[in-house]
Amino acid sequence: MNARRRLQALLALAMLPLAGTVAAQQEFPIPNKPIRIVVGFPAGGGTDLQARLVGQHLSQVLNVPVVIENKPGAGTMLAAMEVQKAVPDGHTLLYTPSSTLAMLPHSLAAVKYDTFKDFTPVSLGALGPLVLVLHKSIPAANVRELVAWAKANPGKINYVSQGVGTSAHLYGEIFARQAGIDMVHVPYKGANDVAKDFISGRVHLQFASSSAAVALAKTGEVRMIGVVAGKRSPLFSDLPTMGEQGVSGVDIESWVGYFGPAGMPPATVRKLNDAIGQVLKMPKLQEDYRQGGAEAKPSTPEEFARIVRGTYDEWAQTLQKIGYAKQ
Template identity: 45%
Template structure:
């Protein structure tokens, strides 16, 4: 065989392999897909993942197996996916905690959130609700800010621990409002509710679905939500941006990643599968019951840009307030 023929043969073989790989990606999945949720079973991320993946499996005719790998704020399961093959059969279903917050709180992470994953799909957002104890003489965000300024050092806020989204929301709110409140960390927001009701703590940023039942019962008062738009779960509550804090926006986002190096054709296929599922009426209804808003279909690039902006924002808050998990 001459050199020219050998080169032509090599080119043909490479072309065939490329076409074969593209075809395999287009036919994904041909076997069950493992979806790693780096948080405990029955938690918010797990419940949302199961709602969405059930519909994806139904549409694709292939099983998606949710595998809970909790620990270290979601970083253990995330690190496991970072080391997996980028073939579409190991998927990460995670939140802002592992990719926009933890990298700035845990300098010794075993993964690089920006380099070790391929962003695929923005699935949903969960806003928080600003709650106050009913004994506090305020009925709006503006009144809370005015009261805090008129009574410096007298207010405190509960969180679910150092470095949590509850802590970061509280710090960002205090900074933008120009007020000073004392941090009272708990081992979970549920443990702080009795103290909020009794007035031992004054302010709490809770998740919307867990906070609203206490509002409906009259035990605590809600002043606003942290999302850009009002939530369907509490449409009468204004956003913080509407309430005198322009531009304030904070949600816990939920999204899908593949390991770094996933081929573009595969990324497009997985993106299509998840975004299509999220837009179905039954999935939207199920997410609404969980207090979660489905994300717009967008693109993987748009998702990546959103995460980058969110990460930069929380990095600034963490630096400004010297927040640490130590």
């Protein structure tokens, strides 16, 4: 390579960060450029359906196409890393549960992102507690009866998760320790296999998302017996919390929200937040969410940032208390 070509190559490399900055500073939304909402689950699940419901209306509000991109794997980390490296122009968003950015950094050594340095909170999207669901083959109608049966039958109950270090795994670990029972952890790689084996009775217990719990309960093979929350959820007003049933420490509430990559212009964040808020306040959408076991819940970016920080700190304290080491 002669000197002139070498200089041209160096100049081109130097311009790459500037190109990203220019793109991020363009007025949002960029005409005809789609907004990608990245979801770390396969199509058809509760989180995916919520994103698709919002996407349909968001496209109309902002007058640009909105596409949902499913990127399952690594307990939602793949989706987070996809958004982490995106241009911060508002056209790439992550829609993800609290576990991705508030819990996994404390539970898994493989996490390669920083919750507060690599992402921009845009808006809360939905609330929905985790629900303790139990296969009907276990003769227990509530948590107290489950604990009594498990103590009388040590090691005969297994609980399922979508991988080591995920929320279902950690809540199972905390529950077993707090209740003084012996359960076997069975990690899976995919939600579809979890549901199939749960319904068949191959696995017995799971701390499931509210939307997954509703779907499982509709099969008639699984019953909901407790919610993970500090107080009863309006979605399941007749279902007692774990604390009400004598098991403390299983009460960190779950949410799902919208994030962009770090460095998004404040005006872009505000415009996205306003548009998402408009959509989440639509009565029909709110009813669709409720039918799926979730509560549509917008917020300001500032409120959402405080929620993220609070949940992140709660998980740090809880895992420290039980002596959990990163896997």
